[in-house]
Amino acid sequence: MRAGWRRGLIELRQSFTNGPELVSHFLWPVLMLVALFFLRHRDFGSTGFLLGALALPSILGMNAAMGMVSMSQQLTADREDGTLLRAKSLPNGMVGYLVGKVVSVAGGLLVDLTILVVPGLFLVDGIALGSAHWLTLVWVLLLGLLATLPIGAILGSVFTTARSQGLIQLPMLGLIAISGIFYPITALPDWLQWIGQLTPVYWMGLGMRSALLPAETVVVEVGESWRNLETAAMLGLWAVAGLLLAPVVLRRMARRESGSKVAERREKALQRVA
Structure with missing residues (x-):
């Protein structure tokens, strides 16, 4: 655990001292802030709610959920170049x-979301800013990442090359789409609502909305309740299951790895480049 913690901090520091990665950390949040700027004064239908305020927690939830894809991509790349074998x-x-x-x-992800949320709070009106709301946002984010990132590691162990990652992105985007991140899940058919509520993405998005949106917006949620206790329980279950299952899956995948397989994949990659 200590070695993993140090490894993670080293990789994190490297990502903020590398030019291309540094650009990627800022590019997406800046684009989202531009979108929020143009949405900040628009009303959401006849509800009286501002579209910018409704969009901010949705954008945060989507970015956090896409961490699963990032985790999967990094694991597949490390498998391809021999890092997992070492x-x-x-x-x-x-x-x-x-x-x-x-x-x-x-x-x-936390740094990227900070780059987005801090200016976003000044751009849009109708965001709840009490101390309790900040506390809710922090625990939802941390628990949500623990619940979703191990899933990305498990999915990444399925693919042998980075080129095959496209097979995972469309299903993940579909999962995010039915999770209530972009619009209230109550607008979906009942059977899709049940599927969406089985995913950690839904509960992470619900927790973020409960932290950032005014109390009156709860009317569009299931049961007209933020369900914070259920959010903590579901994200906690997903986090425990993922952290227990992911090392087992990774170990089984690593048993099939060898120096000859890594060399073979590297040779194929060089042939594609050539």
């Missing part, structure tokens, strides 16, 4: 590797 040779190497990835990906 981690496999260390005692408890898979656990240390997983902890390091959760720390680095979660840390990068």
Whole structure:
């Protein structure tokens, strides 16, 4: 655990001292802030709610949920270049590797979300800013990342090359779409509402809306309630299940890795470049 924590901090520091990665940390939040700027004074239908205020927690939830895709992509790349094979040779190497990835990906996401949310609070009106709301936002984000990032690691262990990652992005976007991130889940058919509420993405989005939106907007939620206790319970269950299952899946995947397989994948990659 200690080695994984140090590994994660090293990777996080490297991502903020590397030019292309530094640009990616700022580019997406800036684009989202531009969108919020143009939405800040628009009303959401006849509800009287400002569209910018409704969009901010949705954008935060979507970005946090996309951490699963980022985790999957990084794991697949590390498998392709032999990083996982080297981690496999260390005692408890898979656990240390997983902890390091959760720390680095979660840390990068938290910085990205901070870049978005701090200016966003000044851009849009109708956001709740009490101390209790900030506390809710923090625990929802941290617990939500612990619930979703191990899922990304499990999905990443399925793919052998970075080129195959496109197969995961469309299903993940579909999952996010039915999770109530972009619009109230109550607008969906009942059977899709049940599927959406089984995912950690829905509960993370619900928690963020409860932290940032005024109390009267709860009328569009299931049961007209923020369900904070249920949010903590569901995200906690997903976090425990993911953190227990991911190292097992990674160890089984690593057993199939060898130096010859890494060399073979590297040779194929060089042939594609050539």
